Amino acid sequence: MAVIEPLDLDTTASLVDPGKAPKRSSRGRLIWIRLRSTPRFWIGVTVVALMIIWAIIGLWFTHWSPTDQDLINSRTGPSGSHWFGTDDIGQDIYAETVVGLRKSLAIGLIAGPLSTLLSAFVGSFAGYVGGKADSVISWFINLLLVVPAFFLLVLISPLLKDKAWVALIFFIAAFTWMVMAQVIRAQTKSLRDRDFVKAARFMGVGTFTILRRHIVPNVASLLIIDATLGVVYAIIAETSLSYFGFGIQPPQVSLGTLLADGTSAATTRPWVFLFPAGVLILLLFAVSLIGDALRDAVDPTSGATRG
Amino acid sequence: MVNAPLLEVRNLSVDFPQNNSTVHAVRDISYVINRGEFLGIVGESGSGKSVSSMAVMGLLPSSAQVSGDILFRGESLLDMDDRKLSRLRGNEIAMIFQDPLSALTPVYTVGNQIAEGLLLHDKALSKQAAATRAVELLRIVGIPAPERRVKAFPHEFSGGMRQRVMIAIAIANNPNLIIADEPTTALDVTIQAQILEVLQKAKEITGAAVVLITHDLGVVAGNADRIAVMYAGKLVETGSVDDVFNRPHMPYTLGLLRSVPNLITAGKTRLVPLEGRPPSLDALPPGCPFEQRCPIAIDACRETEPPLLSIGSSHEAACLRAPEIAAGQLQAADVFPRPEPIPAADQAKVEGRTVLEVTDVKRYFTLTRGAVFKREIGKVKAVDGISFDIHEGEVLGLVGESGCGKSTTILEILELTSPQDGSIKIDGVDVSTLTKDQRLAKRKDIQVVFQDPMAALDPRLTIEDIVAEPLTVHNVSKADQRRRVGELLDTVGLEASMGSRYPHEFSGGQRQRIGIARALATEPKLLILDEPVSALDVSIQAGVINLLEDLKERLGLSYLFVAHDLAVVRQIADKVAVMYLGRIVESGRVADVFARPHHPYTQALMSAVPIPDPDAERSRKRILLDGDLPSPTDEISGCRFHSRCPLFKVLDPSLQQRCLTEDPQLRVIDTSSAACHHAELNTLQVT
Ligand SMILES: Nc1ncnc2c1ncn2[C@@H]1O[C@H](COP(=O)(O)OP(=O)(O)OP(=O)(O)O)[C@@H](O)[C@H]1O
Ligand code: SF4
Numbered sequence: 005m006a007v008i009e010p011l012d013l014d015t016t017a018s019l020v021d022p023g024k025a026p027k028r029s030s031r032g033r034l035i036w037i038r039l040r041s042t043p044r045f046w047i048g049v050t051v052v053a054l055m056i057i058w059a060i061i062g063l064w065f066t067h068w069s070p071t072d073q074d075l076i077n078s079r080t081g082p083s084g085s086h087w088f089g090t091d092d093i094g095q096d097i098y099a100e101t102v103v104g105l106r107k108s109l110a111i112g113l114i115a116g117p118l119s120t121l122l123s124a125f126v127g128s129f130a131g132y133v134g135g136k137a138d139s140v141i142s143w144f145i146n147l148l149l150v151v152p153a154f155f156l157l158v159l160i161s162p163l164l165k166d167k168a169w170v171a172l173i174f175f176i177a178a179f180t181w182m183v184m185a186q187v188i189r190a191q192t193k194s195l196r197d198r199d200f201v202k203a204a205r206f207m208g209v210g211t212f213t214i215l216r217r218h219i220v221p222n223v224a225s226l227l228i229i230d231a232t233l234g235v236v237y238a239i240i241a242e243t244s245l246s247y248f249g250f251g252i253q254p255p256q257v258s259l260g261t262l263l264a265d266g267t268s269a270a271t272t273r274p275w276v277f278l279f280p281a282g283v284l285i286l287l288l289f290a291v292s293l294i295g296d297a298l299r300d301a302v303d304p305t306s307g308a309t310r311g
Numbered sequence: 312m313v314n315a316p317l318l319e320v321r322n323l324s325v326d327f328p329q330n331n332s333t334v335h336a337v338r339d340i341s342y343v344i345n346r347g348e349f350l351g352i353v354g355e356s357g358s359g360k361s362v363s364s365m366a367v368m369g370l371l372p373s374s375a376q377v378s379g380d381i382l383f384r385g386e387s388l389l390d391m392d393d394r395k396l397s398r399l400r401g402n403e404i405a406m407i408f409q410d411p412l413s414a415l416t417p418v419y420t421v422g423n424q425i426a427e428g429l430l431l432h433d434k435a436l437s438k439q440a441a442a443t444r445a446v447e448l449l450r451i452v453g454i455p456a457p458e459r460r461v462k463a464f465p466h467e468f469s470g471g472m473r474q475r476v477m478i479a480i481a482i483a484n485n486p487n488l489i490i491a492d493e494p495t496t497a498l499d500v501t502i503q504a505q506i507l508e509v510l511q512k513a514k515e516i517t518g519a520a521v522v523l524i525t526h527d528l529g530v531v532a533g534n535a536d537r538i539a540v541m542y543a544g545k546l547v548e549t550g551s552v553d554d555v556f557n558r559p560h561m562p563y564t565l566g567l568l569r570s571v572p573n574l575i576t577a578g579k580t581r582l583v584p585l586e587g588r589p590p591s592l593d594a595l596p597p598g599c600p601f602e603q604r605c606p607i608a609i610d611a612c613r614e615t616e617p618p619l620l621s622i623g624s625s626h627e628a629a630c631l632r633a634p635e636i637a638a639g640q641l642q643a644a645d646v647f648p649r650p651e652p653i654p655a656a657d658q659a660k661v662e663g664r665t666v667l668e669v670t671d672v673k674r675y676f677t678l679t680r681g682a683v684f685k686r687e688i689g690k691v692k693a694v695d696g697i698s699f700d701i702h703e704g705e706v707l708g709l710v711g712e713s714g715c716g717k718s719t720t721i722l723e724i725l726e727l728t729s730p731q732d733g734s735i736k737i738d739g740v741d742v743s744t745l746t747k748d749q750r751l752a753k754r755k756d757i758q759v760v761f762q763d764p765m766a767a768l769d770p771r772l773t774i775e776d777i778v779a780e781p782l783t784v785h786n787v788s789k790a791d792q793r794r795r796v797g798e799l800l801d802t803v804g805l806e807a808s809m810g811s812r813y814p815h816e817f818s819g820g821q822r823q824r825i826g827i828a829r830a831l832a833t834e835p836k837l838l839i840l841d842e843p844v845s846a847l848d849v850s851i852q853a854g855v856i857n858l859l860e861d862l863k864e865r866l867g868l869s870y871l872f873v874a875h876d877l878a879v880v881r882q883i884a885d886k887v888a889v890m891y892l893g894r895i896v897e898s899g900r901v902a903d904v905f906a907r908p909h910h911p912y913t914q915a916l917m918s919a920v921p922i923p924d925p926d927a928e929r930s931r932k933r934i935l936l937d938g939d940l941p942s943p944t945d946e947i948s949g950c951r952f953h954s955r956c957p958l959f960k961v962l963d964p965s966l967q968q969r970c971l972t973e974d975p976q977l978r979v980i981d982t983s984s985a986a987c988h989h990a991e992l993n994t995l996q997v998t
């Protein structure tokens with residue numbers, strides 16, 4: 005994400021002629037106007053919204069719960085009773101997928117923004133305060149970047165048991181915020197020298213108020229993009245960790261554990277694997293579309309809309 | 312065609328198609344430049360000055376739609392093929408830009424870049440000869456030790472020296488026409504004076520005609536033969552400088568001339584503001600583009616756009632009422648009357664307490680190199696022992712060129728902590744004794760207005776939130792904040808209903824008013840104004856200066872007014888302090904210092920300021936300074952001005968010795984003080 009251009013905060017000012025400025029919209033509106041006319045954005049939003057709704061109400065349409073074992077119909081393909089088929093012990097794949105999606109969505113939607121929040125806070129603080137605090141924080145960020153997060157998780161995962169998925173949220177957030185924090189820190193350093201920040205400081209406005217009022221809103225577009233793409237990272241992280249057995253622990257299900265269970269049968273009974281995999285890919289694809297559209301709308305050099 | 316003029320522009324129009332509108336940047340302009348003539352084009356930002364001359368150079372972006380004709384010695388440039396055009400561009404027409412750094416290639420030495428131009432246009436020239444000529448050209452444009460400096464890279468040169476290199480490249484092939492677009496806008500006045508001198512010299516040597524684009528009327532008055540005034544993409548008045556400056560016929564020119572502070576008359580009369588701003592170039596009204604700002608507009612002005620009509624020999628103006636102005640029925644003073652000063656009854660009573668007292672403040676920066684093991688490689692004495700005080704209701708103008716330590720000084724004051732060395736007292740209280748809470752409370756009394764009004768306002772906040780920000784620190788209720796913001800906007804001449812808008816919706820002058828409103832929110836006693844008008848168009852400056860004058864009178868404020876423009880300082884300040892390399896070299900009451908400057912630097916600074924009056928300019932004697940400001944890391948023994956001092960040069964060697972060894976301190980001379988050992992011997996004259 006470090007490739008995002010430093011934001012030109014005055015884009016609107018340079019786009020408009022001074023004489024007609026009052027008629028033009030603020031930068032936020034400009035982004036919205038660009039976003040509105042991007043089909044990718046609407047496709048992504050629609051798909052994500054439908055999937056969230058499905059995750060919430062999906063179990064109403066089936067009388068199977070994910071833990072029920074229909075031993076008579078184990079290892080059968082999709083049918084009127086088991087829409088997505090069943091697995092070795094007769095559990096309904098449809099019900100398991102819905103529940104797994106819930107977990108993946110919850111982890112993604114919480115861990116992504118949480119990581120962004122953390123990077124906004126740490127990055128802007130370090131960049132604004134500078135000096136010793138900044139050096140210490142930078143050192144810490146660099147340390148975290150080289151710590152083998154996966155290895156750590158392998159060590160602690162046996163201790164977590166059925167609370168693993170909550171721990172996983174914090175774990176993923178804790179290991180994905182650093183790069184963005186560095187970006188925010190660099191942006192803050194340049195914002196700190198802007199006159200409006202100096203003015204606020206000389207009025208006696210406190211550090212945290214300055215961060216909240218002046219710094220964070222001015223990097224908000226970066227943060228929104230990061231949070232969106234962070235959702236994707238978090239879901240991928242969760243599924244891959246669970247796939248290898250270090251994330252969500254049975255009997256809890258997530259899309260990752262479903263995939264892990266289904267891999268061995270992928271060739272003989274493909275439904276065990278294909279349905280959860282399809283749902284996962286669709287979700288990732290839709291969220292990426294939103295993130296992508298956001299990035300194009302915010303980065304003025306990428307869009308054809310630039311006047 | 313031998314008799315054709317050098318350059319003839321006929322009905323030139325340039326349009327830039329946009330998404331759903333078209334920007335008419337230049338509209339149907341025609342002018343002629345004869346051999347050896349010096350034409351000045353003036354106009355405010357966005358009036359089409361640059362676009363019209365880019366069209367002549369064929370340097371417009373491909374999106375531009377050009378119509379009309381441009382004839383160079385009778386040949387049409389618009390029909391010419393690319394090869395011929397680029398040959399012409401190097402040989403016959405040369406261009407000098409505002410920002411020389413971006414016009415020079417960073418990876419080649421300046422010598423190579425000059426030689427390249429020479430070789431490209433004269434295939435017969437040997438490399439050796441080109442190199443020799445490069446040195447010669449650098450000498451002509453006044454680069455010291457040119458044999459050595461040809462091998463330097465552009466970034467090793469200061470802004471002024473780069474501009475000299477640009478001029479050297481421009482005159483390398485003896486062009487017939489030199490177009491200079493704001494060549495001195497980014498430079499300090501003393502350097503500007505040098506560059507203009509070099510430009511004049513280049514013109515003499517090559518016999519070329521010069522087109523100088525600028526927003527500074529003074530620069531035109533002092534250098535050009537003819538002037539063309541542009542407004543909203545149109546030529547609205549042209550003529551000889553004498554005709555136009557002394558007998559302007561277009562109300563815009565009239566207003567512009569009355570709105571600029573003039574170093575000679577500044578401070579004696581109030582400025583005349585020219586309110587409003589030009590119409591948007593993609594939605595022009597049908598009539599005269601100046602109609603909305605014109606105090607003498609009549610109904611007919613709204614219907615048809617007045618053409619450029621002749622008023623006298625080669626003097627033309629585009630105004631329906633120009634004949635009345637010509638006949639003397641409309642006088643400048645009636646069209647743009649001078650605003651009245653604040654009546655005595657409304658003026659705040661001031662007791663003359665000392666609001667700010669700065670004593671012997673120093674601020675050194677150490678330069679370090681290396682990321683892990685930092686080692687000191689030098690020391691910058693940004694502020695090196697300065698003292699001044701400001702009383703209630705008083706304005707102190709702090710002037711000096713960029714890099715002399717003005718900004719460091721005000722930041723030191725604004726921190727409200729004890730300075731590295733020396734002391735700062737606000738309202739008699741030494742800031743180093745303040746506790747955290749007391750310091751916060753003190754911040755009420757001292758507020759700041761920055762130079763660039765766009766950068767000083769957070770683009771994400773509404774005007775109301777911006778102006779209310781200082782109040783949020785001091786526990787003011789939301790309702791009170793809102794009420795106060797309304798009052799403040801009213802005070803600075805904006806409408807309270809504008810509070811919900813965002814900064815980018817305002818013009819430069821309005822934004823600066825918002826910045827001033829914010830600074831006034833806590834009812835401070837002292838405002839620190841850091842170049843408050845230098846980022847504004849000239850026509851807007853007067854309004855802001857008048858506002859500051861009024862506020863001072865009505866509220867009894869004190870200002871520390873930092874500026875590089877001496878005319879503005881003379882207009883608004885009561886006292887002035889001139890800074891050079893971290894020191895105050897002269898200070899006193901404005902009337903005294905400007906009437907009889909004692910320090911040679913003050914004299915040079917004053918004489919470098921262009922005066923928007925061709926007669927005054929012609930009778931002036933200039934004191935030109937040599938070279939640039941020394942590098943701030945240099946250790947200078949003796950007087951820090953001696954490397955450039957014009958008085959030092961004419962002194963007897965026995966007297967020079969003292970300048971070289973002994974650091975002069977401020978001492979009282981007549982009614983002001985100056986830091987020069989030999990001020991009494993100073994017979995240099997300035998006007
Ligand atoms: N490439 C372009 N595309 C669209 N509009 C342009 C382009 N170049 C210039 N303009 C517009 O043309 C108008 C005239 O611009 P120009 O640069 O000539 O002004 P100027 O008088 O030189 O101003 P300044 O004093 O700020 O240099 C402006 O409204 C500007 O926004
Ligand atoms: S034509 Fe009318 S509006 Fe335009 S400058 Fe002349 S009097 Fe003013």
Ligand code: SF4
Nearest residue numbers: 950953956970987988
């Ligand atoms: S002390 Fe000497 S060098 Fe310094 S300003 Fe005076 S004459 Fe010039």
Ligand SMILES: [Mg+2]
Nearest residue numbers: 360361362492
């Ligand atoms: Mg220009």
